[in-house]
Amino acid sequence: MKVLRKALVDFEPQLKTWSVERIADTLTQLGFESEVIDQEVLECTFTPNRGDAMSALGLARELRAWTYRNRSTGGAALRFQNTALYDALPKAHSFSVHVTQQERVPTYEAVIFEGLTVGESPRWLANAVTALGWRPINAIVDLTNYLMDLYGQPLHAFDFDAILGDTMTLRSAKANESITTLDGVERLLAAGVLVAEDRESIIDLPGVMGAQNSEISPKTNRILLQAAVFDRDAIRETTNRLGLRTQAAIRYERGVDPEIARSVLNEAIRMLKKSEFGGGAAISSVSASQSLPDQPGVKLDLEKSNNLLGTAVDSETAIQSLERIGCQVTPNKVTLTVTPPRWRYDLAIWQDLTEEIGRFVGLNDALPSNPLPPLADQEQPRSLLEWSEGLKDRLVDIGMIEVLTYSFVSRRALDAFTLPIVGELTNAVNPELTFLRPSLIPNLADIAARNPSVDPIQIFEIGHVFTRTDEEVRLGIALVGSQNQLEEWLVRFADAIGLDSGIVRAAATIHAADQSTKDQLKIRKAHAAFIEWKLSDLQSARRIPRAYQVPTESVRYQSVSKFPAVTRDLSIILPAVVPADEVASVIRTATESIESVQLFDEFMSDKFGIGKKSLAFHIRYSDQSRTLTDAEVDTLHDMVVTLVEQSFQAIRR
């Protein structure tokens, strides 16, 4: 919601000297994240519990309480009350509003005007509503929007002559009733939704949107201007059923001050009298509901509040904080009885009041930062999750890259592996992500297909998979490449985690994909094998220690080219004292087109000469802006070979 700086200053003159940035920062600090649009306009956001703040009045009230936070006196809560013009009006005698369920309409007030000429808004109003984000429509509609943003009270103007008969009834909709709302949409109403009807038809969805049949038009001469408060649950029901959430409805859902209606109508009477509005006169008032429930006091024990916050707020400060947001506070022997103001629907228990005390003493400067005391030492059972961290490190040791994939898969993926449907989203955004995954393998296969320039692909995922009623943690593996890695890998893996390879194999589900499956999966490599275990089947009694930790220095990753990469291998013989890492580092400096350098073979043998060894690397080339040609890669690779030969007295094999 947007708010005008000037409106805030009009309510709280102390803000006159504040910059718009300071106002925005303070509102953010108070829980209303705010942004400066320009020197006169702020954009503010509201949590759903703070309907009371959704107006210039509500925000000014918060700001005013804040400005007094460190002062010992003054700062009574801002209230808006002026009903003199309204009170002077006669009650309408030939028209009435009938509310069938008072609890759904706790407040209903209206004023009838006549002699209006509905035209464009005066310039100041058109400018103001435009700045507030509304499209100017006509003087009457613009004024209702302006007053709502100013005071938080939604108003609705009916063309009074379009209301047929002498009674308007607010009741629950019956099955199969419909309405054409102001936006021209015909809406079928669910039974129970709150509606207003005249003698003939439904003329309003109260609190949400008016109907076309009673809309203000250039011909309108008389209006019924309604200021009501509807029950929050009733409006939530309507907005959720219809999927229609207007500015008025958002306020009603969150709670509108039930005591402000007459004062806001009073303001409308005052303004519409002016010649710039065509000089309409208020002729009578209609009051159909004033049924405010009792406002119970909340018992607040300040010692409990301080124990909840971890503070030592004294009772005078606490009382002042609460009074400045409009509470009535009566001290008892030990506790306080606090009666929140009607506009604060969110203050129901002592913890709510404690939050208010915390908010105004300050959650940052005034709240200490206390670590938890040590717990009595208790041996915690290690979870599967913690155990799996050590397992991940053993997988990294044998060259595996960890991936994380979605918990959902496509129908096509299920079919490719003849997996069952175990759960289906009703409102999926992406057809590829519609079914709960019954296995990790489909997503691993998909990654293998989408990384054509990586060979070999050796990846794993540890994650949840689903049955119809339950879920379990699994380890999934994909081994895809020009060589068949499966048998050798299983042995290496069993060795790495210290289990018998027969046991590891027996617990595994293994898919070695044949040509037609690979075609189906769009994997264009000679070999593709997928392995999966239920993680608890691999969990041996002994703990697998973690091997890797995060280094303190930060690692920045290089953005990956969108263009395909080409891999070339390099085998060299060089003095055994040269570390492989050093060679890899030098290779990386050769050209910016090198994406990765992987050592895949290292061994010493006298046949290379005394004190010599052989190293072999996969070197992957790519460019950020285009696909490299074979000839270009050849040139780059030759450059690398020359560099390595010169730097390390190496000989290419």
Add this chain to the structure above:
Amino acid sequence: MIYRGALHPLTLFLRQAIDGFSAMGFTVLDSPEITTEAHNFDELLIPRNHPARSMQDTFWLKDGRLPRTHTSAYQIPAMVGKKPPVRFIVPGRAFRNEATDATHEIMFMNLEGVAIDEHVTLANLKGTLLQFLQGIYGADTELRFVPSYFPFVEPGLEVYAKLGDRWLEIGGAGMIHPGVLKNMGVNPERYQGFAFGMGIDRLVMLRYGIEDIRLLYNGNLRFLEQFAGATSQNEGQV
């Protein structure tokens, strides 16, 4: 070993996070990704039609269950068979039905934390989160609380951390609502506690300079293999 693979950046970060909380006495719990409407919403005081529900775009399953929208869905199941004092963290996935782009994903990594005892305070929440953040980002890391609203905590707030020279919202937190304590089977007259939920993805992106969140889950191996360099052998533990 000839060629070392790579851990996922989320694993690298979570590992450090979990170590930090373990040192403060928190146990790590695994938890289901699919939950019930009761655990995800009603027992956390977010009834149907509540405006707080429309803040979260929820996926629904045909059988009426749902992929949890937050790890807070495990707060109440986690307390079955437990009595205060308790301290636990729940790392895990959560899901939102959103259009995806460079900063929005339908799936993200959450880290939930709960501590309940007789005198666990909001100041303890601040101390715990500060200690955690300073452990990861260094002793000069600052933290800021901003009042907010989540129906299952009271007071409720958003946590901001100053990382480098910018303030970043890292999650929501607060003191567990007495109604939720009751739903946990804990006496709110005697016990109180804090809960927090942090989004890990953005912290990971910031740490490694990753500009597109989709890289975390799309299995681009040319991206993931770069994190081989982000692990260092911890000789002491092997």
